[in-house]
Amino acid sequence: MTEARMPLWEVFIRSRNGLSHKHVGSLHAADAEMALQAARDVYTRRGEGLSIWVVPSNAITASDPSEKEMLFEPTASKIYRHPTFYEIPDEVGHM
Amino acid sequence: MPTTSITLSETPLVGTVLRRADDALVLGHRLSEWCGHAPMLEEDIALANVALDLIGQARTLYAYAGEIEGSGHDEDALAFLRDSRQYRNLLLVEQPNGDFAETIVRQFLYAAFADPYWRAMTASTDPRLAEIAAKAEKESAYHLRHAAEWLIRLGDGTQESHHRAAGALEALWIYTGELFEVDAMERAVVETGAAVDPASLRATWDATVDAVLGEATLTRPAGLGVQTGGRSGRHTEHLGHLLAEMQSLPRTYPGATW
Numbered sequence: 001m002t003e004a005r006m007p008l009w010e011v012f013i014r015s016r017n018g019l020s021h022k023h024v025g026s027l028h029a030a031d032a033e034m035a036l037q038a039a040r041d042v043y044t045r046r047g048e049g050l051s052i053w054v055v056p057s058n059a060i061t062a063s064d065p066s067e068k069e070m071l072f073e074p075t076a077s078k079i080y081r082h083p084t085f086y087e088i089p090d091e092v093g094h095m
Numbered sequence: 096m097p098t099t100s101i102t103l104s105e106t107p108l109v110g111t112v113l114r115r116a117d118d119a120l121v122l123g124h125r126l127s128e129w130c131g132h133a134p135m136l137e138e139d140i141a142l143a144n145v146a147l148d149l150i151g152q153a154r155t156l157y158a159y160a161g162e163i164e165g166s167g168h169d170e171d172a173l174a175f176l177r178d179s180r181q182y183r184n185l186l187l188v189e190q191p192n193g194d195f196a197e198t199i200v201r202q203f204l205y206a207a208f209a210d211p212y213w214r215a216m217t218a219s220t221d222p223r224l225a226e227i228a229a230k231a232e233k234e235s236a237y238h239l240r241h242a243a244e245w246l247i248r249l250g251d252g253t254q255e256s257h258h259r260a261a262g263a264l265e266a267l268w269i270y271t272g273e274l275f276e277v278d279a280m281e282r283a284v285v286e287t288g289a290a291v292d293p294a295s296l297r298a299t300w301d302a303t304v305d306a307v308l309g310e311a312t313l314t315r316p317a318g319l320g321v322q323t324g325g326r327s328g329r330h331t332e333h334l335g336h337l338l339a340e341m342q343s344l345p346r347t348y349p350g351a352t353w
Binding site: 006027030033034037038045 | 136140
């Protein structure tokens with residue numbers, strides 16, 4: 001089973017209407033149709049899914065872990081971006 | 096619980112239900128033999144899923160057969176306390192797993208029949224059978240898709256996979272005629288509207304088989320296979336070995352639970 005014949009796919013499952021697809025794992029498959037079937041068989045055995053996406057792993061462009069200070073640390077000091085200073089009236093209920 | 100085989104009063108309806116239950120159990124058991132041995136992890140789980148669907152179908156069918164038979168035999172008694180001469184399954188489903196191509200061809204030839212069978216059975220005049228069919232139909236639709244997609248890729252894959260798929264098709268084709276066999280016993284049930292005439296599904300099966308084999312670049316063997324006997328308990332040598340393994344624990348330790 002070579003990587004060329006059985007490439008890696010990333011699997012995303014939407015568990016309920018109104019929720020977004022969530023990454024659940026990866027698998028090997030020959031093509032998109034077989035990846036979809038394998039995703040169904042491997043990741044939705046306990047009623048987890050209503051919808052499946054499969055994406056070739058090599059189609060994903062990922063951020064570089066070594067750049068995390070540059071990319072993510074500057075936001076740490078900007079607490080005003082979190083809406084935690086507002087008084088929410090009781091009538092609004094759960095937000 | 097006795098460890099010797101039970102005897103049954105097989106009315107036409109009991110016999111017809113047992114045939115479907117035995118098909119599902121024997122094929123389900125065969126697929127379960129792949130667990131931990133399939134060519135890749137994804138397919139190991141996929142085959143186990145299909146096996147569990149089939150064993151689930153067998154359970155509901157045995158439970159119903161036991162009820163209408165009326166001697167108090169539950170699903171375990173029907174599965175574990177009948178010998179091969181009392182089993183009513185198709186010869187096709189008891190054939191050994193062989194290599195992955197043989198398993199896929201066997202699965203495809205059966206699913207191409209079982210899928211339209213259960214879909215038609217949802218209109219059974221027997222409400223319990225219609226209910227069982229409604230569940231089985233969704234499962235068998237996926238089994239057909241899964242087996243067909245694999246067969247297309249094996250047939251239209253490498254030289255080696257094509258060669259193996261073609262060999263499996265040649266070897267298993269001899270058992271295809273039995274799918275459509277109807278004897279006087281089953282005919283009586285068909286006439287009540289409780290069961291579907293298997294012969295009526297031939298055109299649907301032909302169309303599915305031709306389409307998939309065409310896409311798989313595999314040549315369909317001529318005619319239909321003629322080897323039959325499973326429906327009346329005359330099995331190939333393979334069923335006895337399968338049952339010996341499947342039944343040894345409940346026959347050695349009657350009523351064992353864990």
